[in-house]
Amino acid sequence: MAPILSIDDLSVSFSQPKRSLFAVRQVSLDVAARECVAIVGESGSGKTQVFMAAMGLLAGNAAAAGSVRFEGGEILGAGPRQLNGIRGSKLTMIFQDPMTSLTPHLKIGTQLAEVLVCHAGASWSEARLAARRMLERVRVPEPERRLSQYPHELSGGLRQRVMIGMSLLCGPQLVIADEPTTALDVTVQAQIMDLLRAMREEVGMALVLISHDLGVVAGLADRILVMYAGRIVESAGSAELFRRARHPYTAALLNCIPSLSGPRLERLPTLPGQPPRPEDVLDGCAFAPRCPRAAERCRVERPLLTNENDGASRVACHFPLSP
Amino acid sequence: MPLSVVAMSGGIDMNTGLAAADAILRVEDLRVEFGGRAAVSEVTFELFAGETLGLVGESGSGKSTLARAILRLVPASKGSVVWRGRDLLACAPAALRALRRDLQIVFQDPLASLNPRMTVGETIAEPLRIFEPDRNARARRDRVAGMLERVGLAADVIGRYPHEFSGGQCQRIGIARAMILGPKLLICDEPVSSLDLSIQGQIVNLLLDLQCDVGTAMLFISHNLAVVRHLSHRILVMYSGRLVEIAPRDVLFASPLHPYTRALLAAVPGAPARDETTPPLRAPPVAEPPVRAAPADPAAPPPAPPSGCAFRDRCTYAVAVCQTTVPPLEETAAGHWTACHRAREFTAWPPQSRD
Numbered sequence: 001m002a003p004i005l006s007i008d009d010l011s012v013s014f015s016q017p018k019r020s021l022f023a024v025r026q027v028s029l030d031v032a033a034r035e036c037v038a039i040v041g042e043s044g045s046g047k048t049q050v051f052m053a054a055m056g057l058l059a060g061n062a063a064a065a066g067s068v069r070f071e072g073g074e075i076l077g078a079g080p081r082q083l084n085g086i087r088g089s090k091l092t093m094i095f096q097d098p099m100t101s102l103t104p105h106l107k108i109g110t111q112l113a114e115v116l117v118c119h120a121g122a123s124w125s126e127a128r129l130a131a132r133r134m135l136e137r138v139r140v141p142e143p144e145r146r147l148s149q150y151p152h153e154l155s156g157g158l159r160q161r162v163m164i165g166m167s168l169l170c171g172p173q174l175v176i177a178d179e180p181t182t183a184l185d186v187t188v189q190a191q192i193m194d195l196l197r198a199m200r201e202e203v204g205m206a207l208v209l210i211s212h213d214l215g216v217v218a219g220l221a222d223r224i225l226v227m228y229a230g231r232i233v234e235s236a237g238s239a240e241l242f243r244r245a246r247h248p249y250t251a252a253l254l255n256c257i258p259s260l261s262g263p264r265l266e267r268l269p270t271l272p273g274q275p276p277r278p279e280d281v282l283d284g285c286a287f288a289p290r291c292p293r294a295a296e297r298c299r300v301e302r303p304l305l306t307n308e309n310d311g312a313s314r315v316a317c318h319f320p321l322s323p
Numbered sequence: 324m325p326l327s328v329v330a331m332s333g334g335i336d337m338n339t340g341l342a343a344a345d346a347i348l349r350v351e352d353l354r355v356e357f358g359g360r361a362a363v364s365e366v367t368f369e370l371f372a373g374e375t376l377g378l379v380g381e382s383g384s385g386k387s388t389l390a391r392a393i394l395r396l397v398p399a400s401k402g403s404v405v406w407r408g409r410d411l412l413a414c415a416p417a418a419l420r421a422l423r424r425d426l427q428i429v430f431q432d433p434l435a436s437l438n439p440r441m442t443v444g445e446t447i448a449e450p451l452r453i454f455e456p457d458r459n460a461r462a463r464r465d466r467v468a469g470m471l472e473r474v475g476l477a478a479d480v481i482g483r484y485p486h487e488f489s490g491g492q493c494q495r496i497g498i499a500r501a502m503i504l505g506p507k508l509l510i511c512d513e514p515v516s517s518l519d520l521s522i523q524g525q526i527v528n529l530l531l532d533l534q535c536d537v538g539t540a541m542l543f544i545s546h547n548l549a550v551v552r553h554l555s556h557r558i559l560v561m562y563s564g565r566l567v568e569i570a571p572r573d574v575l576f577a578s579p580l581h582p583y584t585r586a587l588l589a590a591v592p593g594a595p596a597r598d599e600t601t602p603p604l605r606a607p608p609v610a611e612p613p614v615r616a617a618p619a620d621p622a623a624p625p626p627a628p629p630s631g632c633a634f635r636d637r638c639t640y641a642v643a644v645c646q647t648t649v650p651p652l653e654e655t656a657a658g659h660w661t662a663c664h665r666a667r668e669f670t671a672w673p674p675q676s677r678d
Contacts, residue, residue: 042519185381186546190590212519215592256520258549260576260591267531268524268553274489275521 002072003030004174004206005054005091010066012049012058014278021278023049025230026066028305031174031206038209038217038238040253041227042275047210050227051176055093056083071173089119089170096179098159102151108135108162109147115169130169137202138165138195157188164195168203178210193220215257218242226250229276229286232305236313246313246320249287285318293319347372347540348393348508353402355385355392362388363564366402367652370508375534375541377555377572379548379587385564386544390510393542394426395419406508424454427501431513433493437485444481447471447499454504466503473536474499474529491522495529502533509534510542515550527554548591552576557658560584563633566652569660580661580669582638632664640665 012024024046031037041047053064056075068075070091075083087093095101103111112131116122122130128147135143138161151159160180167175177196181189197220200207209217217224217238224241226234226249234247245251252271273290276282285291288298297318305316313323346369355363363385370376380386391397393404395411404411406426411419430436437446447467451458458466468478474495485493494514501509511530515523531554534541545551551558558575560568560583568581579585632638635645644664652662663669 042521186548186590186592187381187586189592193592213592218592253520256524258524258547258553260549260552260588264553267528268550270524270528271521272525274491275519 003032004071005031005208006067006069007050007054008067008069010050010053010064010068012046012053012062012064014059015061015063019279020063022230023062023278024053027227027230027232029225029232029235031208033173034200034204034206036200036207036209036220036222038211038221038224039227040211040214040217040224042212044275044278045227046230047227048178051093051178051208051210055087055091055176057093088115090173092167092170092172092175094160094163094167094175094177094180097183098156098163099151101163102159104151107148107150108154112147112162112166112169115166119170131165134165134169135162138162138168138199140165155188156184157191160184160188160192161195164192164199168199168205171203172205174206174208176208176210179212180209181216182212189216196220214242214253226253229282230278231286231316232314233287233316234314235305236315240313244321244323246315246323247287247317248291248293248319248321251321252290285316293317293321295319346370347407349403349405350389350393351403351405353389353392353404354400355388355397356400361564363392363399366561366564366566368559368566368569370540370542372507372540373534373538374557375543375555377551377558378542378544378561379546379551379558380561381546381587383563384561386561387512388564389561390428390512390542390544394423394428394510396428424450424504425507426510427504427506427508428510428512429494429497429501429514431516433490433497433517434485436497437493439485442482442484443471443476443488443496446485446496447503450500450504467499470499470503473533474502475525489522490518491526494518494526498526498529498533502537502539505537506539508542509539510544512544513546514543516545516547523550530554548588560587565633565649565662566660567634567662569652569658571658574656574659580655580659580666581634581663582640582669583634586637632662640669 007027007029010024010027011022013020013022027050029037039047039050049058052058054068054070054075056078058064064076066076070086073082109128109131112134113124113127116127116130117124132143132147135146140146140158140161146154146158154162180196181192184192193216196207209221211217214224221238224236224238225232226247228249234241234245234250236246241250242254245254255269256271258268271290276286282302284299284301285294285303288294291298295318301318303316303318305314307314348370351367353363353366354361366389368376378386378389388397392399393411399412402412406422409422411422414422444467447470448463451463451466467481471478471480476492476495476499485496488496514530515526518526527550530541533539543551543554552572555572557569557571559566560581562583568575568579568584575584576588579588630649631647632641632645632650635641638645642665648664650662650664652660653666655661655666
């Protein structure tokens, strides 16, 4: 089956007065229909920029090379008309901070209905009805009252429910959720993840989860891609990745998650050093300076993402941990 | 006994949370109001020399406000903060300034808490200039260089500015500034929350090492329960401006009594265990926190404070008394305090829910 979203050899760079900085380097990935893929990486790893390129939302000084195809149509270089035929209806995005992604001076009902009026040609009265039904579906209590409230009158969790509802109004093929729970408290975070899980079952859309937290995506993702310094370093099934990570960076990240159960350690496990900055010139593996397994080869030759197990589990490392 | 010995030799009984030494900080009935609304109310606790007290709660629960009120960075409207026998809230400005040498804080946003126009060397040397003015420039430089090495920064960063550093490095600078005078109390307000996972552990370990050197008592505020579990002797749980549970670390994680603490623990997303495929813990049915609506008319009197337990509307176990009476903080076991009307029924968790 053809993937819904197909990213091929994507690089994203930002031009600065004296030089260009690469945020994403030669990333390729596919998202199949109904699949949930998580992209995990630390700040600056390029995980958000990959999908900003996929949404045609890159900043003005950014340049993208490669190819991003949604349902077969090329996104890179597409004009606003073509993009607006896809964005907001078939391809939607949920952002980290629901307060800044809702318009502060429009009522919730207006913002939701507007999506259907603009994208589906619905009348305002139909759209308002559909908006109310959607608020019920995303478990917003008292939906009728919420329609006439402004974003600041809702709690962070409710706002994120509204955002999720908005992203689902037109029956999207793919929803991209960029750190959807990072700004929320843990008890609310758990509820939002439960809602995303339920919506996946009900609506059947494909879902991309962008997160810095492996623990958050663990229960929901079918497949996890780990990014480091602008590249994908490991790609594996969710359970597989937690059972036996193959890239030393993934293993170190898993090891760094402090645990609520089990023995309490004298010292927290750490990953020494700092991630490379975008301006650093990297000949070999970007992780080599922090890697306990690094050898001379890692400093001169960049490891490529392998193809193993019929493409199920892939790792970019000269000396991966044994499966 | 020197403070550091108390800290290291297990001066605190881990079973009861009681220290052999007297409390160095005693917060009593502390209340902080903003515009007539209480952000912190009736907070009472003690901190012992060399002890690390973890303070957890959600955003808006009053954790940071409590920390700031202890240091008088925001005014308290009621209560006392007794630091080694003196009430900080009643101190005259000059006396307070002298005491500040022993009371330090590390903030959440490392870059915002450093002066962008001061070099790293100037920033770290400033407490020395203020509190040890007799020292000459050379001696100061040596102390700063020693501190930089201790927090894991190269000596050549001394003339550079905060914007040249990553978040983790800036937090090291902030910690160096806070620790250079060897304070007796260090308040850490979410010191690792804005840092990447791979850097968090480095900073937590650094704080523990420095605490080991100096014997500083720590109040460590975080919403990350796993980090708090790692470094605290005792843990305070705050909800809606009040302390709802206080317990020694292992007791809190093994047998939390307050329904809110229980919900908080269950909501922490976890990586599945390495060798199994157990699903992560699911959250119990907890409703969303209420929104604090801004008063429509700023001149209007603030609404009457809600009666009863602030958590009752999210609580599966709420009964009639929870609607009317604020539950007092009561000792349910040695060193284990809970503010819940039904806490005594919960000793064998889980209790019968109301439906």
